[in-house]
Amino acid sequence: MVIVGAGFGGLEAAKALGKADNVRVTVVDRYNHHLFQPLLYQVATSVLNTADISAPIRSVLHSRNTEVLLAEAKSVDARRKVLVVEGGEIPYDSLVVATGASHSYFKHPEWADVAPGLKTLDDAVRIRERILTAFEAAEREPDPERQREWMTFVIIGAGPTGVELAGALAYMTRHSLPKDFRRIDTRQARVVLLEGLPRVLNAYPEELSEAAKRDLEKLHVEVRTGALVTDLDAESVTFGDERIATRTVLWGAGVAASPLVRSLEVPLDRAGRVKVTPLLTAPGLEDVYVIGDVAAAEQHGKPVPGIAPAAMQMGRHVAKTIRDRLANKPLRAFRYHDKGSFAVIGRGYAVGVLYDKWRMKGLPAWCVWAGVHIAYLIGFRNRLFVMLNWGYTFFTQGGRNMRLITHNVAKRMPALAASPQAPALPPPARPELPASQPAPVH
Amino acid sequence: MVIVGAGFGGLEAAKALGKADNVRVTVVDRYNHHLFQPLLYQVATSVLNTADISAPIRSVLHSRNTEVLLAEAKSVDARRKVLVVEGGEIPYDSLVVATGASHSYFKHPEWADVAPGLKTLDDAVRIRERILTAFEAAEREPDPERQREWMTFVIIGAGPTGVELAGALAYMTRHSLPKDFRRIDTRQARVVLLEGLPRVLNAYPEELSEAAKRDLEKLHVEVRTGALVTDLDAESVTFGDERIATRTVLWGAGVAASPLVRSLEVPLDRAGRVKVTPLLTAPGLEDVYVIGDVAAAEQHGKPVPGIAPAAMQMGRHVAKTIRDRLANKPLRAFRYHDKGSFAVIGRGYAVGVLYDKWRMKGLPAWCVWAGVHIAYLIGFRNRLFVMLNWGYTFFTQGGRNMRLITHNVAKRMPALAASPQAPALPPPARPELPASQPAPVH
Numbered sequence: 068m069v070i071v072g073a074g075f076g077g078l079e080a081a082k083a084l085g086k087a088d089n090v091r092v093t094v095v096d097r098y099n100h101h102l103f104q105p106l107l108y109q110v111a112t113s114v115l116n117t118a119d120i121s122a123p124i125r126s127v128l129h130s131r132n133t134e135v136l137l138a139e140a141k142s143v144d145a146r147r148k149v150l151v152v153e154g155g156e157i158p159y160d161s162l163v164v165a166t167g168a169s170h171s172y173f174k175h176p177e178w179a180d181v182a183p184g185l186k187t188l189d190d191a192v193r194i195r196e197r198i199l200t201a202f203e204a205a206e207r208e209p210d211p212e213r214q215r216e217w218m219t220f221v222i223i224g225a226g227p228t229g230v231e232l233a234g235a236l237a238y239m240t241r242h243s244l245p246k247d248f249r250r251i252d253t254r255q256a257r258v259v260l261l262e263g264l265p266r267v268l269n270a271y272p273e274e275l276s277e278a279a280k281r282d283l284e285k286l287h288v289e290v291r292t293g294a295l296v297t298d299l300d301a302e303s304v305t306f307g308d309e310r311i312a313t314r315t316v317l318w319g320a321g322v323a324a325s326p327l328v329r330s331l332e333v334p335l336d337r338a339g340r341v342k343v344t345p346l347l348t349a350p351g352l353e354d355v356y357v358i359g360d361v362a363a364a365e366q367h368g369k370p371v372p373g374i375a376p377a378a379m380q381m382g383r384h385v386a387k388t389i390r391d392r393l394a395n396k397p398l399r400a401f402r403y404h405d406k407g408s409f410a411v412i413g414r415g416y417a418v419g420v421l422y423d424k425w426r427m428k429g430l431p432a433w434c435v436w437a438g439v440h441i442a443y444l445i446g447f448r449n450r451l452f453v454m455l456n457w458g459y460t461f462f463t464q465g466g467r468n469m470r471l472i473t474h475n476v477a478k479r480m481p482a483l484a485a486s487p488q489a490p491a492l493p494p495p496a497r498p499e500l501p502a503s504q505p506a507p508v509h
Numbered sequence: 510m511v512i513v514g515a516g517f518g519g520l521e522a523a524k525a526l527g528k529a530d531n532v533r534v535t536v537v538d539r540y541n542h543h544l545f546q547p548l549l550y551q552v553a554t555s556v557l558n559t560a561d562i563s564a565p566i567r568s569v570l571h572s573r574n575t576e577v578l579l580a581e582a583k584s585v586d587a588r589r590k591v592l593v594v595e596g597g598e599i600p601y602d603s604l605v606v607a608t609g610a611s612h613s614y615f616k617h618p619e620w621a622d623v624a625p626g627l628k629t630l631d632d633a634v635r636i637r638e639r640i641l642t643a644f645e646a647a648e649r650e651p652d653p654e655r656q657r658e659w660m661t662f663v664i665i666g667a668g669p670t671g672v673e674l675a676g677a678l679a680y681m682t683r684h685s686l687p688k689d690f691r692r693i694d695t696r697q698a699r700v701v702l703l704e705g706l707p708r709v710l711n712a713y714p715e716e717l718s719e720a721a722k723r724d725l726e727k728l729h730v731e732v733r734t735g736a737l738v739t740d741l742d743a744e745s746v747t748f749g750d751e752r753i754a755t756r757t758v759l760w761g762a763g764v765a766a767s768p769l770v771r772s773l774e775v776p777l778d779r780a781g782r783v784k785v786t787p788l789l790t791a792p793g794l795e796d797v798y799v800i801g802d803v804a805a806a807e808q809h810g811k812p813v814p815g816i817a818p819a820a821m822q823m824g825r826h827v828a829k830t831i832r833d834r835l836a837n838k839p840l841r842a843f844r845y846h847d848k849g850s851f852a853v854i855g856r857g858y859a860v861g862v863l864y865d866k867w868r869m870k871g872l873p874a875w876c877v878w879a880g881v882h883i884a885y886l887i888g889f890r891n892r893l894f895v896m897l898n899w900g901y902t903f904f905t906q907g908g909r910n911m912r913l914i915t916h917n918v919a920k921r922m923p924a925l926a927a928s929p930q931a932p933a934l935p936p937p938a939r940p941e942l943p944a945s946q947p948a949p950v951h
Contacts, residue, residue, distance in 0.1 A: 155925025483597025
């Protein structure tokens with residue numbers, strides 16, 4: 068059988084089938100690593116390394132019956148039972164489609180260049196560079212208005228990704244960066260979080276949305292709900308009657324399922340997800356299972372949420388179904404067990420719901436969040452190094468060593484103040500620094 | 510005063526001047542981080558993270574009199590005493606040029622695309638991806654000849670970089686990767702090290718070159734000396750009458766000083782370095798100091814080597830000269846103290862010379878190398894995390910978690926075997942794997 072996508076769902080299915088003697092598994096992914104997406108925002112905000120939240124798929128799937136293939140899946144030919152990849156075809160008896168989702172730019176694909184989303188390690192590294200580069204540019208910028216634009220960050224979408232990114236970025240501007248700069252005060256940076264719906268974390272109970280908003284505002288994040296973005300370019304964001312001048316826009320809104328499932332020619336929902344059967348198969352295709360963020364599953368009339376635990380449960384369920392079929396055992400419908408979900412606001416602050424019952428906020432919620440994330444990280448090494456890096460950041464009050472710009476961005480910096488007599492650099496403006504001391508400049 | 514380049518020389522000068530009250534320092538670099546280049550090959554071979562061997566320049570230089578500017582230096586106008594950067598000019602009273610060197614492709618700049626060198630973090634990440642991608646491609650490749658090409662790695666230049674890269678890569682193919690692949694045996698990979706001169710590590714005593722060659726060959730590196738490369742393309746390397754078919758060529762030969770010094774209009778040596786005065790100034794320009802790999806300094810008729818300790822000594826010497834000048838003290842000529850240099854061959858193997866006297870090889874040399882490198886790494890965090898990562902790799906017999914391909918390389922993979930009846934993937938060929946077991950493929 069063939070599994071496309073080694074995210075939470077696909078990997079869990081592969082691991083569960085790796086123990087079966089009577090199955091041969093091929094796992095296809097376009098990257099060589101499994102990614103622990105829930106911590107991606109911490110790579111983007113310089114807390115963690117790329118390797119801390121990822122693991123080579125090959126080293127996770129060492130079973131003898133499992134093969135891993137680096138390949139870009141193009142389409143499924145369900146009649147010929149073939150997965151078409153770039154450069155070839157892979158026949159299957161059963162297929163598990165677990166190719167995930169990305170953010171949706173609604174009807175504005177051109178916004179993707181200006182406002183990158185956060186889905187891959189490359190995205191995280193790119194966003195990290197954009198944030199750090201903006202402060203470098205602000206430090207160089209002689210014009211106060213343009214300096215303010217460089218120090219304004221707009222995050223679109225207040226789901227968990229947007230909220231976590233906004234909180235981490237605001238914390239960074241207040242605690243990690245201030246003492247590094249001479250001409251700007253990074254604590255003056257604006258972090259604006261825009262949400263089209265009436266509240267942040269819309270999937271959470273209203274009381275937790277309120278708490279999250281209050282905590283974000285304590286971190287000096289400007290939260291704007293009911294703010295539908297109508298225009299976006301490299302220098303501004305427009306919503307309603309308002310326009311914010313900014314050089315850094317990050318995108319965390321909407322859900323667009325991987326386009327691979329379109330080739331299945333089965334009914335899709337508005338986000339492009341397959342409306343799966345209770346066995347998690349595509350309607351009419353009993354050998355094609357669809358799981359994780361590409362699946363629109365329902366339970367008691369409520370959608371199963373697009374989060375890691377749901378994808379993992381689906382992966383395990385599909386593995387069981389396949390084994391049961393081979394053993395001619397009766398098959399069972401998928402049932403989602405809601406263990407809860409959490410979103411972090413800042414250092415020691417989170418909100419969340421445990422077992423669909425207990426609403427938590429503040430430090431207790433953060434402790435559950437941290438424990439669960441460490442526990443679910445793949446591999447001993449990742450757990451150890453994530454804890455060490457968190458410990459380092461905690462004890463140094465926000466110290467962040469991953470503040471790397473590895474690309475040469477120097478050519479994109481703003482022009483310095485041009486003045487043939489005076490020094491080209493304006494004198495440092497920070498009050499703490501004795502700019503006017505009579506030091507002979509040598 | 511202005512310092513261009515925050516490598517070993519520039520950073521040391523800035524740190525030494527950071528304590529002086531009567532000097533204001535501006536450090537200009539096109540990257541935001543200082544890079545510990547001697548360990549770059551360990552990022553390229555998946556042992557260390559990018560952040561483990563780098564530190565944000567701003568966090569290293571926290572003195573009140575020091576300013577950091579991210580900018581690309583274009584030229585020096587020594588008459589107007591101005592450093593010209595992309596987007597502006599920075600006037601100086603004294604200038605320290607510490608912009609380093611890159612590899613030289615001799616008269617073939619077009620080879621740079623095919624055979625990347627190892628000088629920046631981006632280079633290291635790119636080389637890491639090329640190495641890992643080659644094995645992924647080999648695993649997919651149905652044609653045995655092309656598969657061998659993907660599993661052939663040629664490294665050009667057997668200076669310290671080339672030797673260390675070859676040793677680490679050979680170790681990786683034998684110990685870190687074998688159990689990850691099903692269709693290829695990574696232990697069959699060829700690592701070929703080409704050197705135009707008659708021996709490897711030409712700057713070292715002959716006896717150590719011999720020892721290094723023997724140790725490399727024990728690691729199954731094919732060492733070819735006196736091998737001048739005459740042609741190079743995406744599929745082969747030609748030297749003498751020989752041609753090696755390979756998809757991965759890495760470059761570690763030649764030295765080309767940063768082109769910035771050409772604008773000084775002073776005498777340069779063949780590698781483009783400034784022939785500095787005993788005070789390390791450019792001839793005829795007493796306010797322009799040139800240090801590190803852009804300086805061609807001599808001592809007792811022998812060139813000062815282009816290594817980190819020499820650059821650091823130069824940086825400290827220039828800082829002292831500047832302070833002495835301000836204090837109207839007599840100035841002293843630069844004297845290089847040769848503390849030694851070491852090159853690592855493999856796990857627990859190195860060669861080197863200590864204090865220009867003691868020749869060392871094997872484990873003792875490796876211990877000195879490791880100790881010195883840990884001691885000179887910038888910052889407590891880097892030391893701790895490099896040691897932890899080394900410990901992890903050591904105790905897991907080569908376990909390498911940084912095996913990340915973060916770019917989407919899937920589109921560049923070779924075509925799968927096309928055969929409409931049989932499965933598109935050829936059956937696994939590894940003897941350990943029971944390819945012919947009568948497992949029902951589901």
